[in-house]
Amino acid sequence: MREKIREAILELQYSPNRFAQRLSLGKSLTIGIAAAWFTTPSVVERIRGIEQVLSETQYDLNVYNIETIERRKRCFADIVRSGKVDGLLVISVAPNDEEASALRTAGIATVLIDAKGPLFSHVAIDDTQGGMEATNFLIGYGHKKIGFVSDYFSTSAVCNNSQEDRYIGYKQALEMNGLPFRGEYVRNCHHNHEMARQVATELLEVDKRPTAIFASSDTLAFGVIEAARDKGLRVPDDLSVIGYDDIEISAYLNLTTVRQPLLESGIEGAGMLLKALNSGNNEVEEHVLPTKIVTRGTVSSPRN
Amino acid sequence: MREKIREAILELQYSPNRFAQRLSLGKSLTIGIAAAWFTTPSVVERIRGIEQVLSETQYDLNVYNIETIERRKRCFADIVRSGKVDGLLVISVAPNDEEASALRTAGIATVLIDAKGPLFSHVAIDDTQGGMEATNFLIGYGHKKIGFVSDYFSTSAVCNNSQEDRYIGYKQALEMNGLPFRGEYVRNCHHNHEMARQVATELLEVDKRPTAIFASSDTLAFGVIEAARDKGLRVPDDLSVIGYDDIEISAYLNLTTVRQPLLESGIEGAGMLLKALNSGNNEVEEHVLPTKIVTRGTVSSPRN
DNA sequence: CTGTTAGCGCCTTCAA
């Protein structure tokens, strides 16, 4: 008799109406991704990992763009109120305290990717470690005057601590190796290569200019290289440059850089969320993914 | 009395349960995007345009990834069967006849972006025109031996005719200007710069090598430039190169290229879909967006 | 203009 039903299901191509299911179950059967997903290719790559996992699943996927602070606020508020999603993946953004507790009390399982927060499970990249490795890598080549170029820390709208963590790693590496920290070797700018070019130009005019620069993203690294080119400095002969991210174009431009496991971060994050959703428990789990140096052509030993 | 209800709504923060609404209305109140959205930055940019429009709307947004032919099939089948979406935006892919009529009979309003199809409204880019303009641009500089490098036409999984259209434009421009078409000036390869580098290398070894190459995408153009560099040819002095797309990195690399209105295509497509959804009529509308040449540093007059 | 009711399609509980 069960058999008969099974046959009928096949014959009629029956599949349950999701909307009725949701209404009846009081669940949305949907997972949300909140991300500033148009700002950088890396976010897209993480989303790709998530999608890879969730497509094997019954869950629908809703994507929310939180590029501006206003949209971000609206998005979180909406999510809590509407019950649109059973689980939420937040990429490269840490919800503030208010948002976090709202999410928590609404019982929405939440996993942070590329961000940390005390209330939520997260899969973060060890940016401090990555920054340290990058700096150590330069030191290993014999550099002693090492500059650092990064975004402004924690831009208000959408932020995690990755920029700052890389900076911390940079400082730690200097310290570990008994190298002095010099404030004028550190520059911040908005996140595009043109701005990086400007600040790098200044940086290269400093007294006892750096022989190597660690840029906290590949995009910035390209600006640094432009600045070097402007001044007639050859890379890596006169100036070594290491980036961070390993975006697609970096291979083409032969940039030595620090790669973070983007796809994997999405896969892991989605896996964690699924587990939480299935088990119903919401212990906070912390995963930290390692970075890896990709050696290409923009780092060498300093001359003289 | 209406007033009382309004007050209560505000006071209780009431908002209707979307799932119940959907069930009752028999509508999904959702718009789907079907795209191979991880393959190229341009797709992401189009999605961004769509999102910009739809975020002002009551519609939810569901994104479907149709990177492989199998997923594509499953996606369309699922969409028609499940009634997951009221409207569908398809990016850079033309549904085949079977899929198209299924969509049609299921009454799912569909708009194609960067693709054409007789059954659906679409906003397409005039790639033939763009290919013609690029070629004419080179001819305008005095080039007579012009090569063409592109993807293989219509890769099976996910395709529109853009590559082929650009090729047609290329041929038309030659013809219009009384220039001979030479088969050995045309090369196809898979879509990455490494492959382009290989075929361009061959192309540059041809008897009476081209003095200019039109690459049907910027990524391929970079491969062409690499090939030129390998052979000690200077760009643009010894070889002019024009690309297509104007992806972000092209400005950085100073590539002369053809820009297509990516964001706008998303905005327009979403607008058309909304209009169709609201009016209920499903006349086929055809929008064609123009391309524009971005003059930078990789094209000059041929030497001697 | 206000109030009531049936029904959307499913799941869960309880009765047979």
Next chain:
DNA sequence: TTGAAGGCGCTAACAG
């Protein structure tokens, strides 16, 4: 094991 019924929250049609 199988069947019947109530309810999820809303909309639409109808009655007062």
